[in-house]
Amino acid sequence: MRTRLGIKWHGLLEKYFPERRVFLKSGNDTRFIRLKPGTQLVAFAGSSFVIAWAIVATAILLMDSIGSGNFREQAKRDQATYKERLNELSAQRDNRATEALAAQERFNAALAQISVMQSELLASETRRRELETGIEVIQRTLRGTMKEREAAKAQLASLKDEMESNGGVTGVATAAANAPIGFVAEALARTTAERDQVIEDAQDALIAADQMATEIALMQEQNDQIFRQLEEAMSVSVAPLDKMFRAAGMPTDRIIEQVRRGYNGQGGPLTPLSFSTRGEEPSPDTLRANRLLNQIDQLNLYRIAAQKAPFATPVKSAFRFTSPFGPRRDPKTGGRRMHNGVDFAAKSGTPLYATADGVVTHSGWQSGYGRLVKIQHEFGIETRYAHLSRLNVKVGQRVSRGDRIGDMGASGRVTGVHLHYEVRVGGKAVNPMIYIKAANDVF
Structure with missing residues (x-):
């Protein structure tokens, strides 16, 4: 039974992959390599697998490139929208400040x-x-x-x-x-x-x-x-x-x-x-x-x-709002992960200011954050200022709203110069824009 099956299988292979010989001539000596049907089948299967893998990988890369292009366009549109909104909020804040002063x-x-x-x-x-x-x-x-x-x-x-x-x-x-x-x-x-x-x-x-x-x-x-x-x-x-x-x-x-x-x-x-x-x-x-x-x-x-309470913006110079609070696509790995703060992009060395009165509890390097300043405020609130290029405060120092605490930079795990700003209540990260927007009618 096995002999008959083997004979049929060998005949089928001979039909599609007949035995071939590859002659190699060097000087006066001639040699040949005998390619059996089984060997040709293995080579054909391997070549087909490589070609198929190359086609699939190319398709994936093309789809990822197209998706990245769409994501970049969407990100640009979102950034433009955020920038317009921030400009409107800034104008409203100035108007409210004038009215409050009057x-x-x-x-x-x-x-x-x-x-x-x-x-x-x-x-x-x-x-x-x-x-x-x-x-x-x-x-x-x-x-x-x-x-x-x-x-x-x-x-x-x-x-x-x-x-x-x-x-x-x-x-x-x-x-x-x-x-x-x-x-x-x-x-x-x-x-x-x-x-x-x-x-x-x-x-x-x-x-x-x-x-x-x-x-x-x-x-x-x-x-x-x-x-x-x-x-x-x-x-x-x-x-x-x-x-x-x-x-x-x-x-x-x-x-x-x-x-x-x-x-x-x-x-x-x-x-x-x-x-x-x-x-x-x-x-x-x-x-x-x-x-x-x-x-x-x-x-x-x-x-x-x-x-x-942190009812202020840490950046007073011109800036661009580059990333909101919440889940987002990680700029390093491409995967989805939680973003516990908001990002403000400006040129390197842009002054950064404390958003409320408090005491500095950390001023130094921390993995991922780079140069980081933590300020503890009343009511169980903490603010964090990450990726700084220079630190202007020390641990234990008491600061007031508007005091300069450092300069914007690109230290730590970043793709460019920006400030990563966090607000934590009872150790839990909350959206800093809640406080910034709430103060638009007052400051």
Whole structure:
């Protein structure tokens, strides 16, 4: 059975791959190589495999080249879109910064004006109390004088009655002995003059009190207008900051309370106003002023918190946004991997700045990142600045927003000069554009 099968297989090979001989002649000697059908089959199969592999590899390379070309075109379009968007965001940020500066100037002017008005209001309150005290003194003096005049009139009437009842010299002598008529008349005249003067002074005091009441009413109206301006300025100032924190996913109540605890020993909330020293209930203006002071305190806490969170762009010079946060094609290996930050491309040596107040926890070389700066901020936030060409800070150094921390470069695992910028909350990487975009309406 095996012999028959072998004979058939050999005959089939002989049909397609007949035995061949390759003659090799060198000098006077001639040799030949015998190529059996099996050998020719193996050679043919190997050649076919090589050719097929070459065709498949060429097709793969062509497809990869075409795909890379499409990917590059798409990347260029995405970069152009990102650049236009960043330019728009930059323009909006400048507009919001101008508006915030104008609102701050209006707020400072209104605050200075209300301080002056409060001083005048306190002075007018003091004058009014002095006038009230003076009027009370005048009224008491007037009542005493009227009683003395009535007593003198009663005494004079009793003297006249006694004179008429006794008659003659005896009545006159008795009257002269008790109270001389001239003295009584002089006392009555003096009392009448004092009464008239007191009445005139009281009328002048009432007129002055009416004028003071009119002035107080005008001052209260001006004070109300200033309050309205301050309330509008506070609304314009606080609302964008609150919106910025909420857009970044940061709980404003917890953050404000944390900042308040940290800064209570250096000022804390503003002291409430009190215009009364008699233990009276606070007036509506006092309550309104205290509400404004609380809002001013909240605004200050918001601004302190904003300085401690990375609501800024690390590159202030012209740059190109080259890679977003999230999964992407690795520029080195071509595979898919997570990109934990955003990339800003500019020329080598471009200054880089801290995006918030904090403490430098790393400044040196780290595998993959190259020259790397890590800054620890409040609220459990950390920022990273990678691939730098030069480091300007040291570990343990305290930096503020806008401080220069280094220069852009191409150190580490890169394909070109750029900054790799990361934001981590509780050790987990988040999209830095959340903070940058959230601050567009404020900074």
